[in-house]
Amino acid sequence: MELTAKIKQQEQQHSFVTDPIASDKKLLTKEKIREIIAKRAAKEFKKGDVVTLGIGLPTAVANYIPENVQVIFQSENGLLGVGRDQSREKQDRRVINAGGGCVEIVKGACFYDSQMAFTMMRGGHIDATVLGALQVDAEGSLASWIIPGKFVPGMGGSMDLVVGAKKVIIAMEHTSKGQIKIVKKCNLPLTAYKEVNLIITERCVFEVTSSGLLLTEINPMFSVDDIKSVTDADFDVSDTLKYMEV
Amino acid sequence: MKSIVSAKEAIDLIQDGSTVMVGGFLDCGAPDILIEELVNQNTGNLTMIANDTTYPDLDKGKLIVNRQVKKLITSHIGTNPETGRQMHDGELEVELVPMGTLIEKIRAKGTGLGGVLTPTGVGTSIEENKKTMEIDGEKFIFEKPLGADFALIYGTKVDRYGNVSYYGTTRNLNTIMATAADTVIVQADELVDCLDPNEVVIPGLFVDYVVVKENK
Numbered sequence: 001m002e003l004t005a006k007i008k009q010q011e012q013q014h015s016f017v018t019d020p021i022a023s024d025k026k027l028l029t030k031e032k033i034r035e036i037i038a039k040r041a042a043k044e045f046k047k048g049d050v051v052t053l054g055i056g057l058p059t060a061v062a063n064y065i066p067e068n069v070q071v072i073f074q075s076e077n078g079l080l081g082v083g084r085d086q087s088r089e090k091q092d093r094r095v096i097n098a099g100g101g102c103v104e105i106v107k108g109a110c111f112y113d114s115q116m117a118f119t120m121m122r123g124g125h126i127d128a129t130v131l132g133a134l135q136v137d138a139e140g141s142l143a144s145w146i147i148p149g150k151f152v153p154g155m156g157g158s159m160d161l162v163v164g165a166k167k168v169i170i171a172m173e174h175t176s177k178g179q180i181k182i183v184k185k186c187n188l189p190l191t192a193y194k195e196v197n198l199i200i201t202e203r204c205v206f207e208v209t210s211s212g213l214l215l216t217e218i219n220p221m222f223s224v225d226d227i228k229s230v231t232d233a234d235f236d237v238s239d240t241l242k243y244m245e246v
Numbered sequence: 247m248k249s250i251v252s253a254k255e256a257i258d259l260i261q262d263g264s265t266v267m268v269g270g271f272l273d274c275g276a277p278d279i280l281i282e283e284l285v286n287q288n289t290g291n292l293t294m295i296a297n298d299t300t301y302p303d304l305d306k307g308k309l310i311v312n313r314q315v316k317k318l319i320t321s322h323i324g325t326n327p328e329t330g331r332q333m334h335d336g337e338l339e340v341e342l343v344p345m346g347t348l349i350e351k352i353r354a355k356g357t358g359l360g361g362v363l364t365p366t367g368v369g370t371s372i373e374e375n376k377k378t379m380e381i382d383g384e385k386f387i388f389e390k391p392l393g394a395d396f397a398l399i400y401g402t403k404v405d406r407y408g409n410v411s412y413y414g415t416t417r418n419l420n421t422i423m424a425t426a427a428d429t430v431i432v433q434a435d436e437l438v439d440c441l442d443p444n445e446v447v448i449p450g451l452f453v454d455y456v457v458v459k460e461n462k
Binding site for chain 2: 075076077078079092093094095096098100111112113114115118121122141145149152153154155156157158159160163164189190191192193194
């Protein structure tokens with residue numbers, strides 16, 4: 001089937017469940033939501049971990065990593081040891097990150113080609129990745145690269161990264177424009193099947209286990225019932241459920 | 247010694263309907279003057295193999311905007327809205343390939359392999375209509391080699407022997423594309439007589455023509 005025809009057909013098959021809380025009241029600002037998620041994701045690393053961050057919200061995770069943890073950031077376009085954004089005065093387009101921004105490099109950094117970048121990523125040499133998603137499901141599958149007929153950026157390196165990274169963390173808003181994103185089974189085309197380990201939102205943290213989702217942390221502003229009302233996937237509540245830092 | 251030619255002389259070789267690989271990750275390490283000349287010559291009906299289509303006003307993106315590409319094989323089109331528009335309107339055929347798979351398909355061609363087996367895309371739409379194989383209990387997708395008539399690549403410093411070296415993150419797909427096309431044209435920021443052999447990234451044997459950036 002021709003690609004465009006296929007997309008149109010898939011578009012007709014998709015329906016979305018909506019989020020009752022988000023459509024009723026706005027509880028948190030966008031900035032606060034990003035901060036809660038990025039701060040929480042930043043706690044997932046140990047000293048010396050090599051981490052690849054996705055574009056958008058996941059990039060903000062770098063701002064909250066404790067100094068003594070010393071994470072090394074890898075970028076799929078060929079840089080191990082990504083530093084801060086380059087200042088406007090000395091932008092050099094020959095040193096960029098995967099989002100196209102000019103970056104500094106840290107001491108001990110190295111450059112390499114795309115083949116080596118994906119040897120690191122697909123080959124199991126990246127300790128953790130933090131990525132956004134359109135949908136994640138109870139089995140740990142995620143969808144992030146296409147809404148057929150509407151939004152087709154392409155997968156870039158995400159499929160390889162998710163398959164290869166030792167730990168896959170999804171950092172995303174719990175719902176998007178009122179639509180529920182944590183579902184029983186993704187109905188958008190998948191980025192990867194059963195690869196997600198942890199889901200971090202502004203409302204809670206889910207671990208993906210072999211028997212489904214486990215609620216391990218909750219934002220004190222919400223109840224477990226609140227989480228249920230904005231989560232299509234079934235989940236268990238951990239015996240050691242903790243509050244998230246907000 | 248390699249042929250040092252003008253961008254016009256090099257791009258004159260490319261005929262309508264050719265398959266062309268173009269290096270660069272977004273605009274970083276993209277052979278901009280070679281593409282500019284390809285736009286000037288308005289060579290059409292091209293099949294383009296590239297990491298992405300950058301932005302509408304930069305290098306590879308201009309070939310899309312100028313409607314010179316009939317088929318595009320790439321991993322990401324999100325930075326160039328015109329690519330998405332042409333795709334949706336049925337004007338451009340787009341094959342989206344995971345970046346790591348695109349790289350390995352090109353590498354397979356360059357290194358003489360019959361294809362590669364990758365776990366990337368298993369359980370997704372990427373698997374459709376492809377052979378799969380189970381090896382030691384793990385499922386893999388078989389991906390065929392991918393070559394081209396021409397590769398347009400970038401080099402920071404290139405010597406008269408065709409050896410290429412790089413600065414920063416400009417290597418990206420340039421290195422593997424150099425191995426997988428019948429004719430390889432490298433754009434050099436700087437031409438030197440002879441590189442230090444220790445700094446060579448692409449050995450000169452892969453390169454056919456050198457175009458120096460100042461020497462448009």
